[in-house]
Amino acid sequence: MCGYHDEAAPASGEDLLHQFGEALQRRRGERIAKVYTSGSFFDDGEVPPGIRARILGELSGAFGRVVIESRPVFLTEGAVSDALSSCPGLEVALGLESASPRVLERSVRKGFTFSDYADGATLVRRLGGRVRTYLLLKPPFLTEREAVEDAVASALRAAPLSDTVSLNPVNVQRGTLVDRLWRRGLYRPPWLWSAAEALLRVRRGLGEAAPGARLVCAPSGAGRRRGPQNCGGCDASVLSALEEFSVSQDVLHLEKVLSAGCSCMPHWRQVLDAGAFAEIMQDALKPR
16 A cells, blocks of 8 residues: 555665755754654664764754654664664654554555564663554455454554554555555545544543553545545544544544534445445445
8 A cells, every 4th residue: 555665766875864954954943853764764774873873863952852663673772772862752653554463464464463563662662762653544455344443453452552553544555556456446545434433432442551642643635536535525524623633632522523423424334334345336336
């Protein structure tokens, strides 16, 4: 589902510093810096250790919080310790996507296990860093119901190891398997109702288990043909509820929008109950 491979290009350490410097000039004065390399910030082949230390050192003095991304395999005690020395309170984002071995292997092809993720998250927190965990809502080959259940189960399992859990509804990126399935009418991006339902269930389910874990959801491409969507008429109100909940952690925002509903909600519930084939047929029969 990830189209970043089409956007990759070779970059030297000096290239990275130049890009970083240009971006930093446009972002001074903000509270949080997120350095997304579309890869692993702790991979020495992507970001050499010396470059990494210089970037983190500059960010630490300019921002209240710094977030970077990495796969767990690159999280060694030495590398994480050095990073935290340069940037205390660093938040490491780990793309777990799902806690299900079947989903990780067959729907995402992630290349690591939940145990690998747990080891990396535990290491970061033991050394004093923060952990942000990314989860996917509706990777390919899952029905809408399976996607919601997987997101809920994964979030409940990852939250005790996380400071923040970010639920990311899949959007259709060009040049991917999901794009080919979507073009053939074999995949529909998740409903925004599903994101709201999943977050509400997770927040209620956590209770005392992980009271400090924040849940956030900021869907990319929402309301568009390739992004998570409802009927179009209620998309804005659901997105507003997701944003307000992400900021406040108050489930009232989710409860209110789900209670208010929309004329498309019965269709969404039919999709949840009917499974994949009925969903595909219903979408295929829509006028284009």
